[in-house]
Amino acid sequence: MNRYLDLFLAWLIAEKGLSPNTRSAYAADLGRYLDFLEARQRTTADSVQSSDIAEFLAKERGRGLAPRSRARLLSAIRMFHRFLLIERYASQNPVTVIEAPRTIKKLPSFLTTAEVDALLAAAAGERSEDIRDRAMLELLYATGLRVSELVNLKKRELNLDVGYLLAIGKGNKERLVPVGEAAREQVRDYLERVRNRQDPEDRKEPLFLSRLGEAMTRQAFWNIIKKRALLAGVRTSISPHTLRHSFATHLLGGGADLRSVQMMLGHADLSTTQIYTHITQERLKQLHRQLHPRG
Numbered sequence: 001m002n003r004y005l006d007l008f009l010a011w012l013i014a015e016k017g018l019s020p021n022t023r024s025a026y027a028a029d030l031g032r033y034l035d036f037l038e039a040r041q042r043t044t045a046d047s048v049q050s051s052d053i054a055e056f057l058a059k060e061r062g063r064g065l066a067p068r069s070r071a072r073l074l075s076a077i078r079m080f081h082r083f084l085l086i087e088r089y090a091s092q093n094p095v096t097v098i099e100a101p102r103t104i105k106k107l108p109s110f111l112t113t114a115e116v117d118a119l120l121a122a123a124a125g126e127r128s129e130d131i132r133d134r135a136m137l138e139l140l141y142a143t144g145l146r147v148s149e150l151v152n153l154k155k156r157e158l159n160l161d162v163g164y165l166l167a168i169g170k171g172n173k174e175r176l177v178p179v180g181e182a183a184r185e186q187v188r189d190y191l192e193r194v195r196n197r198q199d200p201e202d203r204k205e206p207l208f209l210s211r212l213g214e215a216m217t218r219q220a221f222w223n224i225i226k227k228r229a230l231l232a233g234v235r236t237s238i239s240p241h242t243l244r245h246s247f248a249t250h251l252l253g254g255g256a257d258l259r260s261v262q263m264m265l266g267h268a269d270l271s272t273t274q275i276y277t278h279i280t281q282e283r284l285k286q287l288h289r290q291l292h293p294r295g
Contacts, residue, residue, distance in 0.1 A: 001034045001042060008083050017171040021148065029076040032060075045081075045090035053077060053098050074098065108245040108275065115234050116141060116246055119225075122232035128194045129211065133224050135183075135190035136208055136216075140240065142183035143167070144247035144265050147240035151216040154205045160184045169266035177264050248276045 009027060012018045036056045042048050060070055077095055084090035111119065123134040140150055149167045157166040163179050198213045206215040221240055229238045251261050262273040
């Protein structure tokens with residue numbers, strides 16, 4: 001069965017346009033699944049039974065895999081067997097009778113506006129790293145980009161005069177996102193004082209460069225935001241996605257309509273964006289309890 005994995009991953013690239021991160025997650029999940037099938041001597045696609053899949057999921061549950069992770073795992077297995085059917089490596093789909101585990105939607109964590117201000121202030125300074133970090137944090141909060149979209153952003157995809165950037169999201173889908181003046185000012189400062197010195201002949205595509213003049217990585221920016229949060233005294237557990245959540249929550253809390261926020265975030269489904277309305281509702285209830293005389 002393992003021989004089908006590379007074919008499936010190539011199919012994901014050609015047919016689905018999934019991101020490298022998603023393909024890597026599928027490869028890891030399906031690797032465990034296929035090893036399980038090999039151990040049960042399921043050597044052909046049609047030899048796999050629904051009971052095999054149910055037993056594998058039960059085994060994953062037994063080793064402590066959370067419902068959300070098991071749901072993601074089942075999604076990968078579903079797509080894999082659909083691929084086998086489409087490409088005629090199999091004549092049946094054993095996943096159709098398997099139900100997804102129930103998951104409790106966890107509200108994403110976000111920062112208050114005061115915490116965002118403290119985080120941005122923690123990047124104050126005149127060192128090259130300070131100027132770059134300040135620009136990256138301002139731009140991330142101003143646009144709600146995913147961290148992969150931020151570090152992969154190219155200079156030519158940002159128009160500071162007009163105040164828009166072109167984000168390349170999941171499935172290589174493009175969207176235009178407005179950029180506010182505060183972020184534009186910090187990015188201009190970074191370009192003039194740091195970026196142009198690192199790449200005076202303007203040969204490198206990435207907007208943000210590491211200290212060594214190379215493209216930034218997701219892991220490097222993760223370390224940057226952790227470091228700045230520590231300096232800011234922000235106690236909330238923070239990741240690059242926290243600023244994306246804060247962007248959406250603060251926009252909706254300020255009166256933005258859901259469809260506009262969906263377009264800026266690049267969500268394919270409006271229901272994904274709707275989770276932020278739950279956050280604002282919870283926040284309103286909390287304020288009511290704190291401030292109303294009969295709360």
